[in-house]
Amino acid sequence: MKIVGNIIAGIIMVLAIQGCKTDNTKHEAITEQVSAAKELVIKGQVSVPLPEAYEKVILEENSMVITAEKYTVVYRWIEQQEIEFIGSNKSPYDFFESVFNNPTSDEEKRFLEGLQYEVKRANSLNSLNFYYFDNGRGRQIYILSEALSFVVEVTYRGEAYHHYIDSVIKHSKLSYSE
Numbered sequence: 001m002k003i004v005g006n007i008i009a010g011i012i013m014v015l016a017i018q019g020c021k022t023d024n025t026k027h028e029a030i031t032e033q034v035s036a037a038k039e040l041v042i043k044g045q046v047s048v049p050l051p052e053a054y055e056k057v058i059l060e061e062n063s064m065v066i067t068a069e070k071y072t073v074v075y076r077w078i079e080q081q082e083i084e085f086i087g088s089n090k091s092p093y094d095f096f097e098s099v100f101n102n103p104t105s106d107e108e109k110r111f112l113e114g115l116q117y118e119v120k121r122a123n124s125l126n127s128l129n130f131y132y133f134d135n136g137r138g139r140q141i142y143i144l145s146e147a148l149s150f151v152v153e154v155t156y157r158g159e160a161y162h163h164y165i166d167s168v169i170k171h172s173k174l175s176y177s178e
Contacts, residue, residue: 047175071158078151092151126173
């Protein structure tokens with residue numbers, strides 16, 4: 001019975017990841033610049049840069065979607081309950097560190113198997129670890145820190161995705177608001 005539960009949890013996790021993926025069919029040249037001055041502070045603890053211009057912001061319980069004509073960015077925070085739901089008792093930080101470095105549990109291995117592209121690690125800045133990969137017409141990045149009780153997932157779909165994700169790596173920081 002536990003095997004069936006693990007398989008169901010794996011399928012649900014893959015569907016959740018797929019649900020965060022968006023597609024933008026317009027592909028014109030983009031001159032979008034990213035500024036470190038505009039920022040999104042997630043849960044009052046981690047700051048990531050926002051794109052310069054956007055048309056709509058959609059806020060949900062554990063995610064935020066920013067859309068513009070030429071791109072979509074999904075910011076999602078993954079908390080302990082979601083990690084437990086997929087069958088792991090590790091913290092979000094420990095789960096994703098293990099997934100990207102040395103997956104040992106079935107849940108970690110299934111998560112990594114669901115990725116179709118090579119995961120790269122950026123140099124850690126400001127006590128943050130960054131793992132990113134291409135995901136079709138965009139790029140996805142995970143931001144981890146031992147200081148956080150959650151992991152941030154940023155998915156950018158559209159043109160010039162590498163510029164935005166590079167900016168996330170360069171300008172993101174721990175940001176404790178009072």
